[in-house]
Amino acid sequence: MAREKKIDMVILGLLSHEDLSGYDIKKRIDSMISFFWKGSFGNIYPALKDMEEAGLVNRISESDSGREKIIYKITDKGSESLKDWLKDEQAVNEIRYETLLKLFFGGALDKAVSLANIEQFENKVKGDLRLLKGYCENLKEHLDNDDHMYYYLTASFGVETYEAYLKWCMKAKKILKNGVV
Amino acid sequence: MAREKKIDMVILGLLSHEDLSGYDIKKRIDSMISFFWKGSFGNIYPALKDMEEAGLVNRISESDSGREKIIYKITDKGSESLKDWLKDEQAVNEIRYETLLKLFFGGALDKAVSLANIEQFENKVKGDLRLLKGYCENLKEHLDNDDHMYYYLTASFGVETYEAYLKWCMKAKKILKNGVV
């Protein structure tokens, strides 16, 4: 089986809901799943080209006006490819936290530096948590709608983990200041 | 200011504690920080070469016996570079969770598929949490030692977040099964 690029699956997933251009896809990624997945023009546009060649998507319109805009539609083959990936229980989940990296090596400098890094992290998390809670409250009202429910589930993952981050921040600051648990 | 590769900082951070070979560095990354950061031979060895040229590290021994082994030592310049990075409060923190991606697009298939994906994730997390809790309990005894304290802080981040993951798993499974909050 050919190794699948993750960005391909993201694109197919989005196209399974609606026809989109590369630019639209980038916007959807940024607004809906950016807190746990990212995409860039640098991999979206080449992926669309490759997938068109492979018959997973079709371009269904191009430049209605003078402005160029290429809208893509998922094909049956693309849909099958998406489902195969969804059914495969293997999943790579990873975090990449520079804040933790700096903390781990914090011994090279005064504890005040580590404290500042944690506080910086804490503030960022507080802002993001506010946003995610907002999404969740709106989505909660429409759990009968499947699309909203799946969106709600991922957003609530964010809420749950960000709250844990804040809990950890308080604990970590205390330990750094007092050296106690 | 030159853009710094993250792997460079990881290597300098590790070398600030002890002299190491590229292979040693990979082992340290895998055993101590792999749950929030990764490294591969493919970027470690080239990074060591580049940093040696830039005067951030020195090779202090090579092939005592017939077996080739290059040990690196951090230089003053390397140490400064590490400290500059630590002092910079900017930090990129990102998660990349394929499980959430599959859940987000789960509507394309039966809910049983999403449930299976969550359960797979849950089992993985349970195992990892057990490990992290073990580390934490050992490290907790030595918070007076700075190195152990910084290690403890990062490990306890893992414990806190993994516990939140499990809490979310239970909630998510309930919603998928019953459609309620």
Add this chain to the structure above:
DNA sequence: AAGCAGATATATCAAAATGATATATTAGGG
């Protein structure tokens, strides 16, 4: 003592992701 598996050790490569930049068009506000 021979043989073999597994750990040690460095190196390299294709593929993928990242982040930035280039280019051009269009819509809306002042």
Add this chain to the structure above:
DNA sequence: CCCTAATATATCATTTTGATATATCTGCTT
């Protein structure tokens, strides 16, 4: 009418990832 911001595609250098190649050494078994 001009300017800014948003729309839209495309490309590129840099970095990371994951796999593989090559060779040595250690410890265990037979």
